[in-house]
Amino acid sequence: MPAGTDEGGSPREGGGSASSGPALTQESVEADVAQALEAIARAGDLDGLKEARLAHAGDRSPLAQANRAIGGLPGPEKAAAGKLVGQARGRVNQALGRRQQELEAERDERILVEEAMDLTVAPGRRPLGRRHVLTVTAERMADAMVGMGWEIAEGPQVEAEWFNFDALNFDKDHPARQMQDTFFVEPAKAGLVLRTHTSPVQARSLLERGVPLYVAVPGKTFRTDELDATHTPVFHQLEGLAIDEGLTMAHLKGTLDRLAEAMFGAGIVSRLRPAYFPFTEPSAEMDFRCFVCRGEPTAPPCRTCGGTGWIEWGGCGMVHHNVLRACGVDPERYQGFAFGMGVERTAMFRHGIADMRELIEGDVRFNAQFGMEI
């Protein structure tokens, strides 16, 4: 709104007979001013002020009439009267301007109050989506390996039987091969399976990239288990393989300790127990220290680890000479270790997930419990 502008009246309008107006005295002018100031002060809003302006500063206002009356005065009086009226109009205009500012400020403040919104109700016009906890867990594990200077590799889910078994020293007649609960691709002579572990990527990496080699392999794996609270036919592993000169089981333990710490917190170490796998020798089962009880006896026994103080994580060992030979690596010069652990298991323990099915079903409420970085 244009503030403080006079209503631009036509000069003809009301400009006829100045002599018919009231006497132009100091008193009369002061009285007009006082009336004007009072009306301005009384104006409660911008509309009221507009009326006050029309009445007291407009063309037909007493002061405007007084102004026009100056022209009818005898010459010598004109200057004094002009000054008198001019000052009076100045005071009124000033007051109008001030009041205008005040009222505008009041109005602006009121609008902000009126526009206030209660934002305590949850928004949700477009809720954020989420990554799946298993992929994020696998990424975190892979990143921990990258942090140790390893590379991340991957391989096919439908895999050649040779890569899945023979390259890894699973003889076709060895019971260990039968114990893998393998999905076979039709026809049987196709020589293809759904990989039962991420370990075939060990052989692929060694053949393709040679040694020294430090690779970790996250990926999807398959066994013919029915889905229940603790089993799933489709699951995920993180495989590790390090082949170099002079690597020992101590390096295996050190790597697992680092990874356990990255996944479960400072001070969480790993433990090796003797075991058997065709592709490692010596072989070990690996556990990590229960991050809840940390191995301290509790009553009742710790629910996370069942009171044993350790949680099973996967299998590992020194890579079998036959694996190195199958991949064209000289076992007299190079040696190293491999390990593989379940991503589901890692996620379930990290996040207290009791039922495997929640990882499988794709219920968006499950995802919503987690952030994008977990």
Add this chain to the structure above:
Amino acid sequence: MRVPVDWLGEYVTLPEGVTGEQIAADLVAVGLEEEGLHTSGVGGPLVVGRVLEMTPEEQKNGKTINWCQVDVGDANGSGEPQGIVCGAHNFAVGDLVAVILPGGSLPTPQGPLTISARKTYGHVSAGMICSVRELGIGEDHDGILVLPRLLPAEVVARLAPGDDLIGVLGLDRETVEVNVTPDRGYCFSIRGIAREYSHATGAAYTDPASLPVDRGEGEGYAVRLADEAPLEGIPGCDRYLARVVRGIDLTRTTPEWMARRLTEAGMRPIGLAVDVTNYVMLALGQPLHAFDLATLGGPVVVRRARPGERLTTLDDVDRALDPEDLLITDGGERVLALAGVMGGEDGEVTPGVTTDVLIESAHFDARSVGRTSRRHRLSSEAAKRFERGVDPDVTAAAAQLAVDLLVEHGGGSADPAVTDADQRPERPVVDLDLTLASRYVGVNYDLQRVLEILRLIGCEVQGEAADRVVTVRPPSWRPDLTDAPGLVEEVARIDGYDKIPSVVPRAVGGRGLTHGQRARRAVATALAGQGLQEVLTYPFVGAERFDELGLEDDDPHRDAVRLANPLSDEAPLLRTALLQTLPEALRRNVSRGSRDVALFEIDSVTLPAGEALAPVPGVGEQPDDEVLAQIRSAVPAQPWHVAVMAAGQADRSGWWGRGRPVDVVDVVGWAHAVADALGVEVRREQSERASFHPGRCVDLTLADGTLVGWAGELHPTVVQRLGLPARTSAAELDLDVLVAASDHRTQASPLSTHPLATSDVALEVPRGVRFSAIEESLRAGAGELLESLELFDVYAGDQVAQDRHSLAFRMHFRAPDRTLTTQEVNEARDAAVRRAAQDHGAVQR
């Protein structure tokens, strides 16, 4: 393998008062994982009681109960008789019975039942008089356990009211169950477990196989090893020892201690002959077979099956034999058994009929037994052991132990003659550099300690520490020890894996993630940022899904890899697109009340395998390049895909206002977001794809025309067939194509800071012309000054001809080096319009 603790204690000295739990923990340290701990489940106080009074009281329900006063000595703390209500009647005043007092517990199928004093039948019954069944020590239903009827007189004579019965009844017995890894056949015996326990703890071990064995005199029962087709050059049987016991009474019952041990070890007592052979197998790990000697006509001949031969095995299955099956035959003709797997009906011992028994104690090739067992899907305790390796040197001792037990418990006498067809090869030796253990394990082992451990586990070692390299002959029960790392494992295992230090290796460093891996993370994060939820669905589908998706019969997506042994016959195929398995996840969410749901999945899909077969060249050797290439090329292509599927509201309604349903534009936008996340420019071409609304589907392509994928609204019939919410929209893109296209370093262009000039044009165009085509013409006509343009309105109605509509475009112009004049802008705009007019008959309004 279930290991009764008292049986274990017979072969190895157990510490006083050792618990099953402790034994299990000790065995874990040498690699025998605990599977379970089995106890009687009975908890005391369980004491001897003498029935002082019993008053029968008839109840309203017609049942008669006995209100008994039982002397339990001081076991109840007062010395007063204990009042107990009992429903059974097979006992009398004066009998000694087993009484469980309040606080004790009994096993039930529902879990432990804690006994307390309770009001019943008008009395306070303070405990229970137990039956054998309640105590879990027998199946006798007849009622109360009256102690003299179960226990030997000399034991009963020592019992007085109040005496603890837990130990007397053997209810404190524990059985440790351990998991035996497939390389340790010898641990399927108490002998093997005892040896391992000794290794773990240092406890003194007595080999149960070192018993006096009859050398035999005279000619034994004729045995011929006649394997004419050894597998992989290894004879199917390299030792067959036969003993004969005559005049035994197989109707005699198995001694209670043996029956109990068998039961505890998880085997059911069946009859004396079978029980003795099972007992020896559990004790020494040597499977035995007993034949009825009277039914045998000729020598025992071990040979491979002939074409067409059949055998009905003891599990009553008539089996067609395979020429690879190794058989035990009577005189080379009549088939008696699948060697090392299971016997047949012919030659079986029959209690009451059989008096003379031939005991077979043989060593069969692991591979041969394993193949036969798998071929016939016939698993047995014997096969399980042979497959994992049986000690070829325990044969004679096992036969001896069986003979001794049969004679002792069945009467009769053993023939002095022993047949031992022995063709065992010499056990191979391994050259071992003693320093290898330290170099391999990372523990600084003293070389003397290495030698000591090797000898401890039974190796014969030629050489001393000073020689550094020694010759090691592993023990007969460890056929798995064939190389130096295997011996190193023994050193590490016996010395303790807990001694291995933790050293983080210094990796050589490298690229970390591949570009593809980083790209997939970026795509997933972008989609989640757009409000989509990541899911991981199973890749298994059935052909029915292809029908539901409306795929034509010749649609390449139907050509899927098939599993030979799917989990469900309904879903034997591997998905060729992620959209084939997303519907379940979407439906599940809707049915669980999440109606506004946008899902995405990133995974590889499996394209059909070619005709090529992947060779399987075997272990321990690198295949030549040609074979490797064949293996690699037979593996089907498995490109990474990303798919989205969404239904419900895109913008949710709420207190802020009304929502907006998700539609095809959202899905096309998400598909674009995937490409944008990777910095790849894609083009859109209207298309018709199976599964999609014929007028609402668009292909995305790279600039060079390579197909990336498609996005659209699902066809209403598909939506209906799949039970999806109306207007479900979806997209599927080949991520490998996008990843390859994104694998370059984007070069930045400098930004112009000169002012932007905007000009709108409205063009009337024939309706058939695609927006993208007009856009392309406008861009081409406008030239380099055009920075961007957008379609902001589409109008059809009275103001334009029926077959045309009006498109309003806003064009933004900017020059890199100057402020554009109005004239320049107008010229560029007019050029754009001219081009659109020329290409498509567009008319400016």
